[in-house]
Amino acid sequence: MERYKILRKILEERQCFKLVCGAGNEDPEEVRRLSVVFTLAGATMLDLSANLNVIDAARNGVNKAYELAPLFEKKIAIRPYLNVSIGLKGDPHVRKAKIDAHLCVKCGKCVDACAQGAIRVDFVVVEYKCIGCGHCAEECSYGAVQYIHKMVDIGRILPGCVKRGIETMELHAVTQDNEAVFSDWKLLNSIIKNNFLSMCLDRALLSDKDLIERIRKAYDITGERLIIQADGVPMSGEEDDYNTTLQAVACADIVLKSSIPVMILLSGGTNSKTGLLARQCGVKANGVAVGSFARKIMKKFIKNDDFDRNISLVREAVTVAEKLIRSNLEVING
Numbered sequence: 001m002e003r004y005k006i007l008r009k010i011l012e013e014r015q016c017f018k019l020v021c022g023a024g025n026e027d028p029e030e031v032r033r034l035s036v037v038f039t040l041a042g043a044t045m046l047d048l049s050a051n052l053n054v055i056d057a058a059r060n061g062v063n064k065a066y067e068l069a070p071l072f073e074k075k076i077a078i079r080p081y082l083n084v085s086i087g088l089k090g091d092p093h094v095r096k097a098k099i100d101a102h103l104c105v106k107c108g109k110c111v112d113a114c115a116q117g118a119i120r121v122d123f124v125v126v127e128y129k130c131i132g133c134g135h136c137a138e139e140c141s142y143g144a145v146q147y148i149h150k151m152v153d154i155g156r157i158l159p160g161c162v163k164r165g166i167e168t169m170e171l172h173a174v175t176q177d178n179e180a181v182f183s184d185w186k187l188l189n190s191i192i193k194n195n196f197l198s199m200c201l202d203r204a205l206l207s208d209k210d211l212i213e214r215i216r217k218a219y220d221i222t223g224e225r226l227i228i229q230a231d232g233v234p235m236s237g238e239e240d241d242y243n244t245t246l247q248a249v250a251c252a253d254i255v256l257k258s259s260i261p262v263m264i265l266l267s268g269g270t271n272s273k274t275g276l277l278a279r280q281c282g283v284k285a286n287g288v289a290v291g292s293f294a295r296k297i298m299k300k301f302i303k304n305d306d307f308d309r310n311i312s313l314v315r316e317a318v319t320v321a322e323k324l325i326r327s328n329l330e331v332i333n334g
Contacts (some may be wrong), residue, residue: 003167004195004225010044011196011227011263014333016287017325018045018265019294023085023172025049025116026128028057033302034295035061035080035285037314041074041321043080046169047289050084050157053113055164058082071291072315084161085200086154087172095132095147097125103144110136110145115296117303131291143230147244154184158191169250170198170229173214176205182217189221197222202231202268203251211251212258219260223263229289231268231289239291245274251257253283275328 010016019038021031026049035058036248050052104123111119113136118129137145169188173181188197199218210322219226232247248266267289274288301317
């Protein structure tokens with residue numbers, strides 16, 4: 001319960017920063033390096049795929065950050081909370097791209113569009129690197145990019161995640177299927193009983209009324225432990241401007257105006273401008289979750305073969321990550 005109380009205080013003070021490594025990101029080495037940098041930078045939570053190897057990698061990254069902290073003259077204020085995200089069928093966070101060789105003309109546009117480097121030069125998708133963002137499909141004029149939905153048996157895998165150190169969980173509920181949503185939601189509540197649970201929602205398939213009704217029902221089950229991750233446009237935050245993050249702030253505004261007493265994280269298209277736009281709009285969220293943009297600005301650091309040996313490189317990466325965190329939390333809290 002002590003860790004729950006600490007996280008509640010952070011949320012109440014509007015100081016929560018969640019790094020989204022990606023619900024579909026199953027690249028352990030990338031996750032480990034991201035975890036090193038953002039633990040040193042002061043992230044509150046690390047959002048991970050429900051994959052035991054990925055969870056172990058994140059834990060190793062956090063431990064490495066503690067080893068490096070004295071070299072950087074840093075004191076890590078809070079050990080990041082490890083969170084796993086799961087998704088229902090149809091949710092983009094749990095899909096993987098697949099290229100149909102019979103339709104592919106090998107133009108290379110999909111390779112250029114993939115920020116994760118998940119498409120090889122022979123136009124085969126490296127599944128564990130793919131996060132299902134859809135950018136490759138948007139660039140393909142031939143319909144060669146298709147999707148498979150990688151579902152996990154959450155009743156089997158999630159208890160094992162808890163044993164590996166997972167403290168909070170999140171359900172990506174981008175679907176109209178209420179029965180499926182609350183079947184999984186009740187299961188998450190039976191596994192995590194003494195800490196926060198998040199439901200990630202956007203307005204792609206739900207009306208504003210349906211969105212609020214779903215949140216109200218989730219609150220009836222979870223009560224004060226409920227976080228709503230108000231998603232703007234999922235996995236769209238690679239640009240750093242106000243328009244990219246506009247829908248995240250708008251979605252959070254709708255939730256706030258419902259007066260349901262939930263914690264709210266801004267997500268989906270979030271970047272360094274998110275906190276300021278929220279403040280300008282009077283949207284008092286409890287924190288920010290940043291994924292695509294955070295991974296983009298870290299790419300040149302974490303892809304470097306010399307990452308573990310180059311302290312100056314890690315120091316520079318931490319400085320960039322700290323700036324992203326400050327740019328959001330200082331204005332949200334102000």
